[in-house]
Amino acid sequence: MAGNPEPLSPRAKLAVTAGRAAAAVSRAAGRGSGSVIGGKVALRLDPDLLAEVAHHLDIVLVSATNGKTTTTRLIAEALRANGGVVSNALGANMPAGITSALAGGSDAQYGVIEVDEKYLATVARDVTPKAIALLNLSRDQLDRAAETRMLAERWREGLSGSKAVVIANADDPLVVWAASSSPNVVWVAAGQEWKDDAWSCPACGGVMQRPGDDWFCGECGFRRPTPSWALSGDEVLDPHGSAWPIKLQLPGRANKANATTSAAVAAAFGVPPQTALERMHAVTAVAGRYDVVTFQEREVRLLLAKNPAGWLETFSLIDAPPAPVILSVNARGADGTDTSWLWDVDYSKLTGHPICVIGDRKLDLAVRLEVAGVDFQVCENAVAAVRACPPGRIEAIANYTAFQDLRRVVGN
CATH class of the missing domain: 3.90.190.20 (Mur ligase, C-terminal domain)
Known part of the structure; x- marks a missing residue:
């Protein structure tokens, strides 16, 4: 478990104070929450601030093309069964927004952080996460984001040798390729409805074969790993074969998949699936979504x-x-x-x-x-x-x- 927070250095204290002031000015001007501009100001004054405000926390990073804001919220609710949580709940998921969020969590035990796909490796290096949840990769914001295989390669390089427990979607070949460089992976069968970004093998470029719910490359042998957690209808199957009912107010199959991954993350911190899933029921909307x-x-x-x-x-x-x-x-x-x-x-x-x-x-x-x-x-x-x-x-x-x-x- 994370230890008690040590006092911030004088430079870090100045950076946090200046960041909060900048955020307050932004809010007063009606330009949003101010978390991003506050984080940018703070990091300009202390480039090492993110690592400093994170060092006392058990950090969970959540990254994906879709579902990361909701999954971050579900994990945060589950982990509150064990202690205080600080999170970037409104989705400011680049280093500046993450720094602002963690700077306000001096009394928390856990930091549950959504991370933009492009910044996962950078943020993971700074905050030394205990767990990383990887949900999916697909085409998005084509003018600014890298091609999906390039993102998977970035993740793979960033996770290589990581001490974090990586909780990854076994049904997305790009996620599996990225996570396979990590020595400690928990595979989750969370499903993959959209398959158009994963028809070729990320390892060798060969054509992926997809019989039923399985997938494999007929050329190099890269294949779907055996999951230890799975979404099965309206239940989560845990590694012991027990089935736990999913209790969500959020609609749709995708949110059941998010809950399954969230239960696997919570279990890595000692929160039982029944407790985690019951706590997730409290989430009715996420930043206005589904309202x-x-x-x-x-x-x-x-x-x-x-x-x-x-x-x-x-x-x-x-x-x-x-x-x-x-x-x-x-x-x-x-x-x-x-x-x-x-x-x-x-x-x-x-x-x-x-x-x-x-x-x-x-x-x-x-x-x-x-x-x-x-x-x-x-x-x-x-x-x-x-x-x-x-x-x-x-x-x-x-x-x-x-x-x-x-x-x-x-x-x-």
């Missing part, structure tokens, strides 16, 4: 989908027609400015739903839907889109900044 809000006398459910794999999972949450759907896509810095990924999404799954299209890149999305043969109407903004839908439930799916825009409009 249902009343707006214009309609019930709007807010769903986040940032890339093809995320959209595929989100479509599975939507009931059969005729539930209306609002789709919103932006292409700002936080989203990635390249919208070519829209062509990798199978929008025919929305056939039969009344669809309204909004967002900065609504015309890009409209062209994609036109080609897919899906009926839709383009609306000027979120208010117009909601008014165009009949009374009752509306499903609203948006990528990152479009989701934030939508939350501001509907009052969530």
